[in-house]
Amino acid sequence: MLPTAGTPTRRASADDRPARVPDDLHQEGRAHDGPPADRLPRLRDMAPDAVRPIRTPIRARRATSALEIGPSNGCSASWFAGALHDTGALHDTGGRPTPVAVDAAETLAGTPDASVDPVAPDAERPAYAGYRPHLRRVLKPYGGLAVDNAVGHRDQVAAFRELLAATAEFPVDLHAVGDGLLTGVRVR
Known part of the structure; x- marks a missing residue:
């Protein structure tokens, strides 16, 4: 059945709204991070391909908050904000x-x-x-954890991944998006 004029077919989502803010921030971050040899002052934005899959569970769980930890310029946070807007938890993105x-x-x-x-x-x-102890504590039950660069910097993430995988409370998966996305869920 086709919708009639004036009948909405679905709710608008963050994917429908202009994505200029996260796209602009990502480009600014890439330009900033390019040449410097010292990695500490880099912004290290999560790649859009790694952020996009995180937005789906935010929406599905009707999450009310998200926390990004890192030296970012707000690129990933703006993606998360769009998903939180869709859940009704955030009113201005x-x-x-x-x-x-x-x-x-x-x-x-x-x-x-x-x-x-x-x-x-x-x-x-x-x-x-x-x-890890704080992450377990601050996450809501069945809350998600997402770690970017889990393949490109496998050696730096390995101890954390093993620590999570060693307990039944944090099942983990590695996804082939961006530079590798490690996800986990606090199930206990």
């Missing part, structure tokens, strides 16, 4: 996110229990294993 410079471990320590879904650490990969 028109502007650019405002990155805040804080210590990742301190931020996780100060984040309330079971308050976020998902968490996307995209910072100093060797520190992830130390974040």
Whole structure:
């Protein structure tokens, strides 16, 4: 049956709205990260191919919050904001996110229990294993975890992946998107 004029066929989603903010931020991040040999000042935005699959569970779970940890310019956060807008948790996605410079471990320590879904650490990969107790604590039950560059920097993510996989509470999968996306779900 075809819809009649004036009858909406589906709800508008973030995919229908102009994607200029995340696209612009991603291009700015790539330009910024290009030549410097020192990786610490890099923005290290998650690749759009890695962020897109994270938006689906945000919408499906009707998530109300998301936490990105890393030296980003807000690119991934703007993608997450679009998905949160679709769940009704966020009412204005028109502007650019405002990155805040804080210590990742301190931020996780100060984040309330079971308050976020998902968490996307995209910072100093060797520190992830130390974040694990806080990540488990701050994630809502069945909350998602997404780690970018899990293939390209496999050696730096391996200890964290093994730590998650060693327990039944965090089943993990590796996806061939971007530079590899490691996902996990807190099932207990």
